[in-house]
Amino acid sequence: xxxxxxxxxxxxxxxxxxxxxxxxxxxxxxxxxxxxxxxxxxxxxxxxxxxxxxxxxxxxxxxxxxxxxxxxxxxxxxxxxxxxxxxxxxxxxxxxxxxxxxxxxxxxxxxxxx
Amino acid sequence: xxxxxxxxxxxxxxxxxxxxxxxxxxxxxxxxxxxxxxxxxxxxxxxxxxxxxxxxxxxxxxxxxxxxxxxxxxxxxxxxxxxxxxxxxxxxxxxxxxxxxxxxxxxxxxxxxx
DNA sequence: AGATTGTATCGACAGCCATCGATACGTTGA
DNA sequence: TCAACGTATCGATGGCTGTCGATACAATCT
Numbered sequence: 001x002x003x004x005x006x007x008x009x010x011x012x013x014x015x016x017x018x019x020x021x022x023x024x025x026x027x028x029x030x031x032x033x034x035x036x037x038x039x040x041x042x043x044x045x046x047x048x049x050x051x052x053x054x055x056x057x058x059x060x061x062x063x064x065x066x067x068x069x070x071x072x073x074x075x076x077x078x079x080x081x082x083x084x085x086x087x088x089x090x091x092x093x094x095x096x097x098x099x100x101x102x103x104x105x106x107x108x109x110x111x112x113x114x
Numbered sequence: 115x116x117x118x119x120x121x122x123x124x125x126x127x128x129x130x131x132x133x134x135x136x137x138x139x140x141x142x143x144x145x146x147x148x149x150x151x152x153x154x155x156x157x158x159x160x161x162x163x164x165x166x167x168x169x170x171x172x173x174x175x176x177x178x179x180x181x182x183x184x185x186x187x188x189x190x191x192x193x194x195x196x197x198x199x200x201x202x203x204x205x206x207x208x209x210x211x212x213x214x215x216x217x218x219x220x221x222x223x224x225x226x227x228x
Numbered sequence: 229a230g231a232t233t234g235t236a237t238c239g240a241c242a243g244c245c246a247t248c249g250a251t252a253c254g255t256t257g258a
Numbered sequence: 259t260c261a262a263c264g265t266a267t268c269g270a271t272g273g274c275t276g277t278c279g280a281t282a283c284a285a286t287c288t
Contacts, residue, residue, distance in 0.1 A: 015210055015264085016176035024163035029156035036159075039227075040150040041276080042143035049138035052228070062130040062234065071278050076236055078276090095234045095285050103228055110224035114166070114217055130234090155246080176264065185248050190266055192246090209255050209264045 035109050038085035043068060044078045051088055051101050058100035061090075149223050152199035157182060158192045165202055165215050172214040175204075 024032075038044060046068060051059050065075050079099060082088045087106060090099045138146075152158060160182060165173050179189050193213060196202045201220060204213045 015174055019177075019181040020164075022160050022164055022181055023167045024160050026156065026160070029159045029163075032159055033154050033156040036150050036154040040147055040154045042140065042147040043276085045143045045146055045150075046136050046138050046140070049143075050134075050136055053137045060130065060234095063133075067133040067136055070276090072235075073237080073279080074277055080236080092235085092284090097235065106227040110227040113220040113224040157246085174264095184246090186265075187249080187267080188247055194266080206254090206265090211265065 032109070032112060035085050035087075038081050038087060039109075041078065041081075043070060043074075044082055047075070047078055048082060048087060048101065051099050052103070054100070058098045061097045061099060064099075146223070146226060149199050149201075152195050152201060153223075155192065155195075157184060157188075158196055161189070161192055162196060162201060162215065165213050166217070168214070172212045175211045175213060178213075 039048075047064060050064060050067065061076070061079065064079070065072050068075055070078075079088070079090070083090055083099075086102060088099050088101055090097055092098075153162075161178060164178060164181065175190070175193065178193070179186050182189055184192075193202070193204070197204055197213075200216060202213050202215055204211055206212075
């Protein structure tokens with residue numbers, strides 16, 4: 001059992017109760033953590049902000065390299081991670097690849113934070 | 115300027131417009147990314163789920179080691195990261211340290227995902 | 229076909245991070 | 259004062275990750 005609430009002053013002799021089961025399963029924790037990992041890089045967050053706020057709803061990858069200020073392989077790497085996390089989708093049109101955000105995915109993750 | 119929407123079929127000759135400014139500043143991106151980094155580990159997410167769902171609103175650190183299944187130093191390390199990210203607060207009472215969640219912080223982060 | 233251009237992949241390297249044993253610190257109780 | 263206990267810190271280690279140059283791939287244009 002978890003010890004009583006002793007916030008004020010007293011200190012119980014009894015502590016460290018028996019283990020309860022964890023609300024978040026190991027599998028769910030792994031999945032959630034993988035999404036947060038995709039969001040844990042400032043370059044990816046800025047890419048996401050550009051893509052999400054695009055007036056046309058989508059952005060050509062060629063328009064993402066210059067403002068980010070990183071090399072083209074690096075930007076491509078980050079876009080791949082965002083894509084695999086389900087945060088953006090993409091489509092190849094001719095030589096170019098267009099990216100757009102998946103807001104329902106982001107709000108789904110957000111709701112998991114209560 | 116960003117090229118026209120050519121989703122259907124045609125492919126424009128013109129692409130790769132001039133750089134717009136990024137909605138998310140570099141400073142804000144760093145700050146946000148640091149919080150997501152704190153959330154990017156399954157052990158920390160499970161710790162947070164235990165702490166957040168505690169009936170008394172708080173949990174003794176001594177009750178966190180066993181269910182997580184990691185060593186005491188490892189759990190202490192993760193709790194420190196959650197604390198420094200502003201996701202939990204803590205108070206020492208006697209020998210024990212009690213942790214509780216800061217839901218307003220989590221919802222603040224969640225709202226940043228739209 | 230060959231040249232050009234946008235994108236993704238590869239290989240390498242440096243820095244960060246999760247993990248644990250050992251240990252130090254602080255508090256309690258005898 | 260000393261022993262016991264909960265927690266935090268330290269040091270080491272293995273694995274992961276962001277970065278870039280070089281290169282491969284695919285589509286377009288001449």
